[in-house]
Amino acid sequence: VATATNTGPYCEGATISLTATGGGTYSWTGPNGFTSTSATPTITNSTSAMAGTYSVIVTALTCTASATSSVTINLVPVLTPITSQTVCPASNTTPITFVSTPAGASVSWTNSNTAIGIGANGNGNIAAFTGTNAGVTSLIGNFVATPTLSGCVGTATNFSITVSQLPVAVIGSNSPICVNATLNLTASGGTVYSWQGPDSFTSSTQNPSIANASLPMAGTYTVTVGVGGTCESTATVTVVVNPLPLVNIGSNSPVCENGTINLTSGGGVSYSWSGPPPNSFSSNTQNPSLNPATLNMAVNYTVTVTDANNCVNANVTTVVVNPLPQAPVTNPITYCENDIATNLTATNSTNSTLNWYGTNATGGVASSTGPTPATAASGTSTYYVSQTAIGCEGPRASLNVIVNPLPNASLGTVIGGCAPICRDFVVTSTSNNTSYAWDMGNGLASSTLPTLTHCYNDAGTFSVGLTVTDNQGCVKSFTFPSWVNVFSNPTASFIYNPMPVTILEPTVTFTDNSIGSNIISYNWNLGDTLNSTAVGQNIVFTYLTTGTYNVQLAIMTINGCVDTIYKPVEVLDDFTVYIPNAFSPNGDDINEEFYPIGNGISDEKYSFMIFDRWGELIFSTNKLNSHWDGKRMGRDNVVQQDTYIYKLSCRSFKGDSFAKSGHVNVIR
Secondary structure, eight states, X not given: OOEEEESOOEETTSOEEEEEESSSEEEEEEGGGEEEOOSSOEEOSOOGGGOEEEEEEEEETTEEEEEEEEEOEEOOOEEOOOOOEEEOTTOXXXXXXXXXXXXXXXXXXXXXXXXXXXXSEEESOBOOOBOOOOSSSOEEEEEEEEEEETTEEOOOEEEEXXXXXXOOOEEEEOOSEETTSOEEEEEESSSEEEEEETTTEEEOSSSOEESSOOGGGOEEEEEEEEOSTTOEEEEEEEEOEEOOOOOEEEEOOSEETTSOEEEEEESSSEEEEEOOTTTTOEEOOSXXXXXXXXXXXXXXXXXXXXXXXXXXXXXXXXOOEEOXXXXXXOOOEEEETTOOOOOOOOBOOTTEEEEEOTTOSSSSOOBSSOOOOOOSSOEEEEEEEEEEETTEEOOOXXXXXXXXXXXXXXXXXXXXXXSSEEEEEEOBOSSOEEEEEEEOSSSBOOOOSSEEEEEEOSOEEEEEEEEEEETTSOEEEEEEEEEEEEEOOOBOOEEEESSSEETTBOEEEEEEOOBXXXXXXXXXXXXXXXXXXXXXXXXXXXXXXXXXXXXEEEEEETTSOEEEEEEEEEEEOOOEEEOOSEEOOSSSSSSOOBOOEEESEEEEEEEEEEEOTTOOEEEEESOTTOOBOSBOTXXXXXXXXXXXXXXXXXXXXTOOEEEEEEEEEEOO
């Protein structure tokens, strides 16, 4: 009896094992052209083409028999490749769905690193899970997925899930820095860097630098640090950009040769000065000085200033050193005592000014105007002058001023008498006089000699003038006051007060105003009907009635000279004004007009006006004898009964101004 069996079913690629029994020889045939004479043939690396029925013919001796065996070959499942993925901590992974060929395979998987947030193994698809990583390096889970279908296990598929470490951004800078310095920014903690900052700054460099820093670059800089993928962290740093110190530099330039150069600076805490050859000046003082100044010190000086922020700046100042001018040229001058001196002069250089120091060889206060020498006393005085050019004063020059004494002269005794008189005038002098000029008080004399005879025909007191010139050309004039007295007649005169005299003030004070010396008597006649008289220089008299009185004053001097004067004195009425408060212009010829009355009212600048209660002018006159008849100007009818306002302005006979306003009632 022939039998045929196999060990299947088989998975593709497995070895097919066939077995036949019942005979001595065997002859196998099957799919894919299979043949074999073995009782137990095998077929390696099976394929789906080898599936089917295998037949065997068994021969035993001369007998044959046949048998069949059906071989089943299942396909080995193949998974579609899985893409590895990387996520950040606390982020969800992408779900993984396994797809097999042929479809329907079951999948089992293993994970090499459960720290990423999923177990060590599992079956079927992998749902999204939250990745975990608390470390400083990435965690990698290596997955092996194996498919199984109909008992056939496919080739495992490998993939990985990486949970990156969360980068720790570390940021730094070389802040604070100064303007124009280089800003160095530093960052660490990742592999990818993205910078943002003030003044639109961006950079993808890990440690960027910004040259020539400016004030707008100050502020907060942010760096975003990544370690592959999208895992990022940020950090900030505040950058301070300090301004350069504002260097205040100056000097007292221009300075004069031999003066002191004062350099000044400010704006920092430390200072370094330098100057070029030939002096090669240097100093660490804030405000150094150079003394004495020489012409070769006229150069540019540079100060480098460091402030409290260690920022450095520099500035330059130019120093001008002007040379000293020479002393001005002077010439001595000679005066006579009491001459009217003029301002001293000296010759200075072009574009320079003179400095006069009076008699001070050193020190003193300079004046641009030459002094006027004192000539009140004879002698020699030395004055000093220098000149200033371009602000620099040179040495002083001396100028001698010689004052010669004036000649002297004297006359005899005072001369007196009545006109006419003639006298001899003789000069006595100790100086070396060369000429004389006489002024006798009533005309010049022609003589130039020291002796003169002169006559006076007119009365008066005469001063004698004498001008003497000596051999140095000095001239002095002498005045001998009241040297000749020729008596004259007095001139009578007087004044009186008050003016004018009124009957209300009839007492008159008469005051002598006579001209003449040594008047010894005053006799008055007051000119009234009683022929009143009085004796004395000044008198007081009271008149009893108005009128004009011719007053006489007779005077006499001690020398018997007399004079008489007459003056009229008018006694006037006094000034009074009366204005009524009502009148009745009703045609009964009683109290028909309204006007001021009084004594001593002048027509000069007279004004009388009437206004109604609304302030309208209804009557006006500039004549004292013009009265208001109660009618409005230009009309024939009398105004209505009412209260009206008057305004009076006038002058008294003395010329005093008088003004009055008030109310008047019109009664009808």
